[in-house]
Amino acid sequence: MLVVAILLALSVVVGKAGNRYGMPALLLFLGVGMMAGVDGFGIQFDSAEAAQFIGMISLSIILFSGGVDTRFSDIRPILGSGLVLATVGVLLTTAVTGTFIHWMFRAVAPEYAFGWKESMLLAAVMSSTDSASVFSILNSSRTGLTQRLKPTLELESGSNDPMAYLLVIIIISMIEGDAQGAGAVYTLWSNPVTMLAGQLAMGAVGGVAIGYASVWVINHLKVDNEFLYPVMMIACAFFAFTITGMIGGNSYLAVYIAGLVVGNRKLALKKTITTFFGGFTWLVQIIMFLSLGLLVNPHELIDSHILVPGLLLGVFMILVGRPVAVMLCLLPFGRRYSWKARIFVSWVGLRGAVPIIFATYALMSPSVLHARFMFNMVFFITILSLLIQGTTVTRMARWLGLREPMHEKQFNVDLPDEITAAMVEWEVHPSLLVSGDRLRDITLPPSTLVIMVKRGGRYLVPTGNTRLYLDDKLLLIAQEEAHLTELLKSK
Numbered sequence: 283m284l285v286v287a288i289l290l291a292l293s294v295v296v297g298k299a300g301n302r303y304g305m306p307a308l309l310l311f312l313g314v315g316m317m318a319g320v321d322g323f324g325i326q327f328d329s330a331e332a333a334q335f336i337g338m339i340s341l342s343i344i345l346f347s348g349g350v351d352t353r354f355s356d357i358r359p360i361l362g363s364g365l366v367l368a369t370v371g372v373l374l375t376t377a378v379t380g381t382f383i384h385w386m387f388r389a390v391a392p393e394y395a396f397g398w399k400e401s402m403l404l405a406a407v408m409s410s411t412d413s414a415s416v417f418s419i420l421n422s423s424r425t426g427l428t429q430r431l432k433p434t435l436e437l438e439s440g441s442n443d444p445m446a447y448l449l450v451i452i453i454i455s456m457i458e459g460d461a462q463g464a465g466a467v468y469t470l471w472s473n474p475v476t477m478l479a480g481q482l483a484m485g486a487v488g489g490v491a492i493g494y495a496s497v498w499v500i501n502h503l504k505v506d507n508e509f510l511y512p513v514m515m516i517a518c519a520f521f522a523f524t525i526t527g528m529i530g531g532n533s534y535l536a537v538y539i540a541g542l543v544v545g546n547r548k549l550a551l552k553k554t555i556t557t558f559f560g561g562f563t564w565l566v567q568i569i570m571f572l573s574l575g576l577l578v579n580p581h582e583l584i585d586s587h588i589l590v591p592g593l594l595l596g597v598f599m600i601l602v603g604r605p606v607a608v609m610l611c612l613l614p615f616g617r618r619y620s621w622k623a624r625i626f627v628s629w630v631g632l633r634g635a636v637p638i639i640f641a642t643y644a645l646m647s648p649s650v651l652h653a654r655f656m657f658n659m660v661f662f663i664t665i666l667s668l669l670i671q672g673t674t675v676t677r678m679a680r681w682l683g684l685r686e687p688m689h690e691k692q693f694n695v696d697l698p699d700e701i702t703a704a705m706v707e708w709e710v711h712p713s714l715l716v717s718g719d720r721l722r723d724i725t726l727p728p729s730t731l732v733i734m735v736k737r738g739g740r741y742l743v744p745t746g747n748t749r750l751y752l753d754d755k756l757l758l759i760a761q762e763e764a765h766l767t768e769l770l771k772s773k
Contacts, residue, residue: 285325289318293568306672308412308634309665311568315575327576330645330657337639338523340570341443342537346519347563348440349541350556356433363618364437366611367627371438372409372445374607375599380405382598391591394652403453404656407641408599408663410446411439412634426686427679429623435630443636444485444535448478450640458649484531486539492522493543501550511551512558515544553696567635574638578661588658595659596666604631622682629678633660633667692736692755703759710754722746729761 296310318325327333357364380402388395396404426432496518500511519537526536549555582588605628612619612627619627641660644650679685692707717723721732721744735742736755742748750756 309668311571312575315572319576321580330642334642340566342523345538346541347559349538350545360434367438368442371607371611375409376405379603406449408637444532481532485535488526488531489536489539493540497547592662596663633664693757708756721748
């Protein structure tokens with residue numbers, strides 16, 4: 283228990299330091315795990331099965347929580363581009379990178395020369411992106427993005443894991459089928475296209491169905507202890523993952539879509555549930571990253587057989603593989619994304635925990651040649667990606683002119699879904715005080731009240747006689763959202 287406490291506390295401390303200096307939290311959590319492993323403090327952890335199980339549980343929570351936090355109103359305008367990046371983008375990244383792997387290893391490391399299937403497997407493992415660390419950096423630096431880039435990247439990162447997972451499973455199945463030879467039994471699902479389409483379709487249907495079922499269960503649960511609601515929601519997320527997998531659907535897609543449904547429906551005690559999931563998601567991320575860091579032997583990563591081809595492959599993915607896929611995917615969307623925006627999307631193709639977890643599938647398959655080498659290669663490129671791309675996200679956004687100030691909420695107040703009223707924050711400006719500087723002197727829309735004033739670090743409950751000053755922050759509530767439309771336009 284003492285070791286667990288030390289590792290968790292150390293992860294929190296280094297994560298805080300990383301945010302301050304622009305380092306991805308993921309990289310630091312992996313570093314803590316590597317430091318605690320056999321080449322550091324000597325903790326023995328070499329079970330790929332255990333790491334895969336931890337990763338599977340963690341990813342289901344992370345994807346579900348990501349879906350809950352995503353608003354349909356934010357992703358609706360970029361739904362097409364986001365889904366194309368998450369599907370076609372993964373296929374293109376795999377094809378381009380796999381071709382490079384096939385020829386590069388033959389020239390640089392012929393003892394690890396992969397066939398076409400093994401080359402595509404390694405590329406598929408690394409084809410998904412991880413934007414969670416990106417947005418932790420952007421949020422810590424209070425940096426926003428123009429051209430709807432943030433919801434685009436959020437949708438891509440949340441929905442490209444299922445596609446990459448399917449590719450990994452399909453290619454491993456093909457390799458194992460070749461190993462079995464004439465004894466292999468082929469069915470309808472042996473066809474990669476059929477398997478891909480079927481799993482995505484059933485994953486989507488299962489996610490929607492279980493998402494709506496979860497909303498109904500939570501709204502009709504009626505228990506006295508409100509903290510039991512998040513526990514039930516965790517159970518619903520696991521139901522989405524397991525039941526969809528049992529019927530042949532993609533479990534990762536199902537939990538993400540179930541989260542989307544839950545997050546965009548009226549839900550009892552939604553604030554309690556989302557607050558719980560925020561902290562719980564960070565906990566499972568730390569546990570997942572620590573376990574993956576413990577699984578690797580750092581001395582193997584600095585071997586010349588890993589270092590040279592790893593550097594070549596990592597640089598190729600950053601400068602060629604990812605940009606080619608992004609440019610081709612966004613080509614049909616014309617002027618919606620500028621060239622600078624496309625360059626930024628290309629640069630934010632960070633590799634994270636997901637490729638490492640997918641690499642454990644290859645590690646556990648006896649038919650995949652050089653599986654340990656493949657795992658170390660994925661780990662090395664993940665670290666390289668986080669070091670190069672993860673530390674330069676903010677600077678790249680600034681250099682491309684894509685930054686915009688983030689609106690920081692002054693009042694941490696949310697209305698329950700059962701209340702149809704609307705709330706908005708408003709800053710006092712000179713035109714507001716033309717008729718007088720007291721609250722009763724300002725003109726507000728019908729059925730609108732000022733319920734709180736923030737002045738400096740103080741919070742005031744106002745009356746009609748409350749004097750207002752420039753830069754005061756007001757919290758307004760209105761019976762209808764439409765009542766605030768004209769008010770917001772005047773800001």
